[in-house]
Each structure stands twice: as structure tokens, then as C-alpha cells.
Amino acid sequence: MESTLKMTENADFETLLAAVRQIATSVAAVHAKDVDTNARFPQETIAALKSAKVLSAPVPREFGGQGLGMKQLGALCAALSGACGSSGMVLAMHYIQVACIARHHADNAFFKRYLTEIVETQPLLASITSEVGTFGDTRSSICAVERKDGKFILNKQATTGSYCAHADAILVTCRRDESAPKSDQALVLVRKTDGTLTQTTTWDTMGMRGTCSPGFDLVSSGPEEQIMPVGFGDIAAQSMVPYSHILWSALWWGIANDAVVKASTYVRGEARKNPGTVPHTATRLAEVSVQLQAMKNNWQAIASEFDEIAAGPDAAEKLLGIGWALKMNNLKIGSSETAPQIVHKALQIVGILGYKNDSPFALSRHYRDTLSGSLMIQNDRIAGKSASMLLVFKDD
Structure with missing residues (x-):
């Protein structure tokens, strides 16, 4: 049984790796220069990754994903980044967010359903861990999440928000509540429909231009169940x-x-x-x-x-x-x-x-x-x- 499962996992990985290599050659490499020159999001590459079901690679098999390990995910990111560094970085950052949910859902009903949703709809996940006033310390937050009538309210001023304007959902760090110290943080899933982003800075950089990472002001509210159950x-x-x-x-x-x-x-x-x-x-x-x-x-x-x-x-x-x-x-x-x-x-x-x-x-x-x-x-x-x-x- 274990041998059969291992063979299936390897087959899934080889299939995804072949798909990513093809996307790297036929899509990412073709648009890489334009993405870099115009500092624009590599939308063609991400669309191709979604179509090939690459975005759900870290999701455990019990939720319908491929359940790939770190070494396998690294190989996918490396294959894509050779053609377009920005595309590779977006994929890596997305995988980081998916892994956080997959490894820390703590049997929470909402996040277990969301893992299945990632497999079915291939949403692109981003994150906001930076904040104006914390001076680059991602393990410190000024803003706090408020819980009220079964909903959360979360507003944050971020110094950077990589591809957040193009993401389907964002994982946002904040203080656990208004009385919590800066280091006592929670992680909240904010869907695209849960709030608004107002761009506050530009993104005209030397490199990684396609990651589109300017600053944003986030104003959001959604179901309280979207607060991660683990600190x-x-x-x-x-x-x-x-x-x-x-x-x-x-x-x-x-x-x-x-x-x-x-x-x-x-x-x-x-x-x-x-x-x-x-x-x-x-x-x-x-x-x-x-x-x-x-x-x-x-x-x-x-x-x-x-x-x-x-x-x-x-x-x-x-x-x-x-x-x-x-x-x-x-x-x-x-x-x-x-x-x-x-x-x-x-x-x-x-x-x-x-x-x-x-x-x-x-x-x-x-x-x-x-x-x-x-x-x-x-x-x-x-x-x-x-x-x-x-x-x-x-x-x-």
C-alpha cells in the first residue's frame, strides 16, 4: 500500500513538473521581457498554472491536492524562475501561504473546506506581513483584528503587498486583539470580496518587477471563521x-x-x-x-x-x-x-x-x-x- 502511494505521489510530481517546464518555456519566457520592462503582473503565466492545477500542489491528498513535499515544490519554483524570476517568486509566495493553511488548520471546518476550494478553483493567495511603523519586523504588528457579531474587522497599512491587487485572497498578520502585545499575532484570510485595497506607493524597482509589490491600505471585514486557529x-x-x-x-x-x-x-x-x-x-x-x-x-x-x-x-x-x-x-x-x-x-x-x-x-x-x-x-x-x-x- 505504501509503495503504491509513493508511486502515485511521484507520478503526480512528474506530471506537474512537466507542466511547469512547458509553461516556463511556452508562456513565462515569452512574456518575461514585457513583464520586466513594464513592471506588470505575469498574468499569462499564472493563468496557465491555474489551468494546469499547479497552484494546489501543497494541498494534502486528503483534500484532493497533490500533497507535494518541500523538495518537490522547490523544483517547481526553480523550473519556472529560470524563465521568469517574477513568476517563480509569485508561485513560491503562493505555496508559502497554502502551506500555512495546510499545516495549521487544526481541524478547523472552514479552513478544511478552503483547502478543498483551493484544489477546485485554484485561487492565487498572497500575504501582507509588513506594516507601516514596524520597520520590517514581520513578527510584530500594530494593527489588531476585531471580532464582532461573528465577523472580523481588520484594517492595515502595509509597506509592501506582493501581487495583492491580483490575488484572490490574502493572508494578513495582525495583533490577536486590541489588548494583545505586538508580538501576539494572528493570521487572517481576507478574500478579495472581503475588503478593499488602496495603493499607497509605487513599484518601480531594479528587479523582481513583475511581483508588483507596492504599499497598500487594507480595509476588510468578513466571517470570524477566517481567522486562523493557530497563533x-x-x-x-x-x-x-x-x-x-x-x-x-x-x-x-x-x-x-x-x-x-x-x-x-x-x-x-x-x-x-x-x-x-x-x-x-x-x-x-x-x-x-x-x-x-x-x-x-x-x-x-x-x-x-x-x-x-x-x-x-x-x-x-x-x-x-x-x-x-x-x-x-x-x-x-x-x-x-x-x-x-x-x-x-x-x-x-x-x-x-x-x-x-x-x-x-x-x-x-x-x-x-x-x-x-x-x-x-x-x-x-x-x-x-x-x-x-x-x-x-x-x-x-
């Missing part, structure tokens, strides 16, 4: 942080990998011009391939470790531990700093053809997109937290 502190530590750092690392690797693929194609072309000789750029290619492989091995190993921990009886204890938190911080910092280094080396290999935006070897978008990594939950902030933890952590 955000546990959700963040056990799901949001690991899914974010691992899936982001996977997609940054996907972008870097595509840059190296372009460099490889260029080097092979140079070799064909002079049969029997090895281009000097081939040595640089060999060097960058080492770094690329190490980056891949790192995120895949940690993704596999997460899948193993998540399936065990003491998952909560391990995922809330200092050792795991340090591992997440190290992965995020390492991958976000390595990806642009790899793209830079690919650019040095390709030369001027990688620098020109109208070249088939163009690497400008890859470079700019990967530079965003160190700023997403800024590495200095993460390193500071790691420094504090290392003072008390004893590695067994």
Missing part, C-alpha cells in the same frame, strides 16, 4: 519561515542555473568556431559550475531534511529549536548572496552579449532579480538574530 508565532516558525527560505533559495538557484545555461551555450558556440581547442572561458565555466552545484545541493538537502522532520512525531519541537532557526538563516543568507555571484560570473563568461538586453544571452534581468534576495527580509537583520542565537546555542 502566527507557531505558523511563522514551523511553516512560513522554512517554506520562504527554502523555496526562495530554490528559485534563486533556478535563475542562477539559467544564467549558467546561457554561459554554457555561449562557450560551446565558441568551441565550435575553433575545433580542437578549449576556449579560455571554459575554465571559468568549470569554476562557476562548482558554485552552482553547491548551491543546489544546499537547498535540496535542507528541503529533504524539512520533509523528513515534518513527517516525524517531534516536528514542532525540532522546527521551533535554535538549531533549525540557524540553519534557515544560514540558507537564506548563503543562497541570496551566492545567486548574484553566479550570475555575475556567467556575465563575465558571455561578455558584451550578456550585457546587451537585445541579445539571446542577455543576463540583465537575471542579475537584477537575484540582487533582490539579500533585501527580502534583509540579511543584516537575519545575521543579527543569528549572532544572538549563537551566543547560547550548543551544537550537539
